[in-house]
Amino acid sequence: MEEGTNATNKPAGQYADGKNTPIHNDKATVRLPMLMGITLAGGMLIGATFFGGTKSLNTIGRGYTKYREILQLIENNYVDTVNTDDLVDYSITKMLEKLDPHTAYMNPQDAVAARAQLEGxxxxxxxxxxxxxxxxxxxxxxxxxxxxxxxxxxxxxxxxxxxxxxxxxxxxxxxxxxxxxxxxxxxxxxxxxxxxxxxxxxxxxxxxxxxTYSVDASYMIDAKTGYIKINRFSETTYDEFKAAMTSLKAQGMTQLMMDLRNNPGGYMDRATNIADEFISGNKLLVYTNGKDNRYDRKTFAHIAGQFEDGPLVVLIDEGSASASEIVSGALQDHDRALIAGRRSFGKGLVQMPVTLSDGSELRLTISRYYTPSGRSIQKPYVPGHEGDYEKDLELRSKRGEYYIADSIKNDPKLKFKTDGGRVVYGGGGITPDYFIPRDSSWQTSYLIQLYGKNIIREFAMEYTNDNRKKLEKMSFADFDRTVTINDDQMGRLVKEATAEGIKFNEKEYNRSKNYIRTQIKALVARSVYQKSNKAGQNNEFFRILAQSDDTYQKALKLFDRADKLEHGMFTYNQK
The missing domain is CATH 2.30.42.10 (PDZ domain)
Structure with a gap:
């Protein structure tokens, strides 16, 4: 974890606008989101407006009076001393649960940490x-x-x-x-x-x-194939992406793998800007629809992108959400990219950040977004039943969806067509064109315990420090070819794990052993070569991980399909 960044990992997009412009309210409304005037930066909404007319304001006024009376009674008369600020925060949180899973309130500390994820x-x-x-x-x-x-x-x-x-x-x-x-x-x-x-x-x-950086890696896999991994859509993502693309094209890239796995989203306009780099003409990229036309917006392609021609494979999984789904949805609807992996998270709601005068923040859902074919990819939810919504990924696992393509149950009523007439579905994420099951062959209880006790990272750090002088003299090519975590070193790791109370399980250890070796080697590479990386990228780390990344390796074989897709040849089996 980088010092200064947030530990949260919620699979939801962060902002609806394209800027990090806070919205301030006067002190009288700091604890009353029902009364907040809102301003949306970036052109979606200009000015501030209340949510309704006189009747609505009268209703809110009565609610405010009741709420203030109850707080005052608690403060003055309750038998024990009570922190009313905590009560207010709790009541706001519970009130928002009646809306949707992504409208949220954050106290000042959490708001600062969350914003840091998307700032430059x-x-x-x-x-x-x-x-x-x-x-x-x-x-x-x-x-x-x-x-x-x-x-x-x-x-x-x-x-x-x-x-x-x-x-x-x-x-x-x-x-x-x-x-x-x-x-x-x-x-x-x-x-x-x-x-x-x-x-x-x-x-x-x-x-x-x-x-801070959002492009984790950017390198040439071979003489013609580029790879870019984006971890979120932050303030600097588009600039980082353009620089990466320029570098890859200069190295001879003619086909690209873009990795959006576990990318939880971020700024909408960064997502559409990146989609625009691949989509020609003035085609629709995404549109939003709110309570009325104040929140309605259509975004079209408008630039001559850096990679409007050439095979494109985009990797997604159940951790790809919001802005990631805007990109993959636009590319899929226009038959521009082959989407590979597993069904994405399914977040089709747009939040607007409203910064309150004490530094807390309301992220209020103000619209739904739709892919060019008209799909809303928001998965179903029932207000007040967040537990069921949050268990969706667990239910997918129980249904076998991570391992068998036919376990994905799309709603036949939510059927749409791409530009070329391919059938795609709305109502719960982006279903990939080519399904790649999750590789769980190395997942064991023993491995989970190693991670829980931080054994693998600690061992990699010790190995690096013990061998740093020798390692820093190596080129990465030499490192990749010659450095291995041998059986003696693995035995030392097992001893350290046992000393930390992890009971050795030989069968599980043998299943996870090669994965553990790869993880250690990747972490060592990251530590040794990070100084030479430009723009915060960890290319060496991800190059090592890719060697045992089943999705990555299978996606490398899909460029012929991607080329046929781009040229209107849809006869292949999409699963």
Missing amino acids: GFDGIGVEFNIYKDTVYVVTPLAGGPSESAGIQSGDKILKADDTPLVGGKIENGSVFKALRGKRGSEVKLTILRKGDKEPKIFAITRDRIP
């Missing part, structure tokens, strides 16, 4: 950290950041930040963020205990702007 950077010391056994470890100092310049190393234990202890008790991500982040130019003194040292050292670090 944050002010901090520039480390990736991990909490293990109530201790904060440096996974790696970010390349070019102030921590690296100050001499912080992978594996360092952060005992204190100024006078704030970061060891012992229950350490949470939020407290670490608070201690390490701060205005650029400000100084923080870290008390560091390094492996092999008996006494801690103090490092004075001046905080600076730390950029």
Whole structure:
């Protein structure tokens, strides 16, 4: 986890507009979302307006009076001391559950953390950290950041930040963020205990702007095939994407694999901009429909994109949501890309961020979006039954949907057609053109316990630090060819796991062994070569992982199908 970023991983798009423009309200309405005036930046809505006429305002006024009376009675008369701010936050949260699964309220701390995911950077010391056994470890100092310049190393234990202890008790991500982040130019003194040292050292670090990136990887798989992995649609995603595409085309790319797996979404306009890079002419990319035409918008292709011709394979899975589904839906509807993998999450609702005067935030659903063929891909929900909605992915697993294509049950009433006449479905995510089952051959209880105790990451960090001087002299090609995690080293990992209370299971270990080797090697590659990576990409890490990524390997064989699809040849078996 990068210092300054959010730990949340909800599969939902973040913003409806294309900008990070907060919307402020006066103090009188800070706790009353029913009364909020709203302004949507980016052109979807200009100005502020209440949600209805006089009758609606009168109704809201009566509700506000009742609510204020009850709070006052609790404050003055309840038998025990009560934090009314907590009661207000709770009541708002429960009220929003009557709407839809993605309208949400966040307190100021959570709102700041969530926004940080989509911003282009944050002010901090520039480390990736991990909490293990109530201790904060440096996974790696970010390349070019102030921590690296100050001499912080992978594996360092952060005992204190100024006078704030970061060891012992229950350490949470939020407290670490608070201690390490701060205005650029400000100084923080870290008390560091390094492996092999008996006494801690103090490092004075001046905080600076730390950029964050959303294009995880961008490299040539072979002489003609490019690969781009996007982890979210943030403030800088489109610029990162364009730079990656320019580089790949300069290296001779004529076909592309774009990986949107586990991408939870983000800014809508970044998604449509990227779709526009692949779709020619002025074709429709997405449209939205709200309560009235204030929230209605159609977005069309309008630029000469960098890759409007050439085979394109897009990878999605059940973690691909919102903006990811806008991109894959537009490309599928226009028969521009072969969508491969598993059915996406199914989030077709657009939220607008409303920042309240105390820094808390309401993310209010103001419209639904539709793919060019007219599909709403929002999966069904019943207001007030969030538990059922959240269990949808679990139910997919129980139905066998992750392993058998025919287990995907599309609603025959929600049938649509692409430009070329192919049948596609709405009502619950993007169904891929080519189904690739989840590879679970390596998944075992023993592996889960290793992850739970952080054994694999810790082992990789120790291996890197013990061999760093030798490894840093290698090119990545030499590293990939010669470095292996041998049986003796795997035996050491097992011993460390046993010492941490994980009972050895030989059968499960043998199933997971090759996967564990790959994970360790990938983590080592990331630590060794991160300094040489441009724009925050971890190409070496993902190159190693790809060697045992079943979806990736099968997708490499789909470019002939993608080429036929682009040229209107739809006779192949789409499953």
